[in-house]
Amino acid sequence: MNHSLINLENVSRIYKIGKVEINALLEVNLGININEYMAIVGASGSGKSTLMNLIGCLDTPSSGKYYLKDQDVGQLSDIGLAGIRNKEIGFVFQSFNLIPRMTAIENVGLPLIYSGIKKAERNEIARSKLERVGLSERFNHKPNELSGGEKQRVAIARALVNNPSLILADEPTGNLDTKSSYEIMDIFEKMHQEGNTIILVTHEMDLAAKTNRIVRLKDGRVEEDKLNR
Secondary structure, three states, X not given: OOOEEEEEEEEEEEEEEOOEEEEEEEEEEEEEEOXXXXXXXOOOOOOHHHHHHHHOOOOOOOEEEEEEOOEEHHHOOHHHHHHHHHHHEEEEEOOOOOOOOOOHHHHHHHHHHOOOOOHHHHHHHHHHHHHHOOXXXXXXXXXXXXXXXXXXXXXXHHHHOOOOOEEEEEOOOOOOOHHHHHHHHHHHHHHHHOOOXXXXXXXXXXXXXXXXXXXXXXXXXXXXXEEOO
């Protein structure tokens, strides 16, 4: 039985630059179930970054409704949105977004500070997440002591640390070589098998092909929504 995690109903996002209106998204309808592994693809300017920002509660729709776990996101305050981002969504970015002066374990444990968890427990949870992504030998290394693939593993461990409902990965292999890219995709596949819901935003079709569902955007609309396997 499928259980819905995300529902977008006629969602549009319009940006105003001076007197010009830019229709970044137009009447998008999209449902995403718990434990789906899907890719959002499209050319530059297709609306995929805007859609990712909406799903990640970094932005809100101009019109339409966005429900996350049956909660109407459009009705939330900025504080409410920040709470959803911290508790429900784990972000993985192309540029890793690690803090240079912090070790891997400190970077991973950072979101737990906002949850009021004490240092010893933070470190224990962070260790378990780093072990999950194969970095048990790198707990005390700082970002400049890690390869690109290792940095992204730290970022994935950090995204997992609050046991979020959703992992949102924006071009997560964009700064990696081919071998590291496939290693990161293997980690996502394993996470999906363990029950995580993962949305991958990418322009690389060979990576999108590794997911179970591909949503293709064009000019702010869903052009194609197909099951992959």
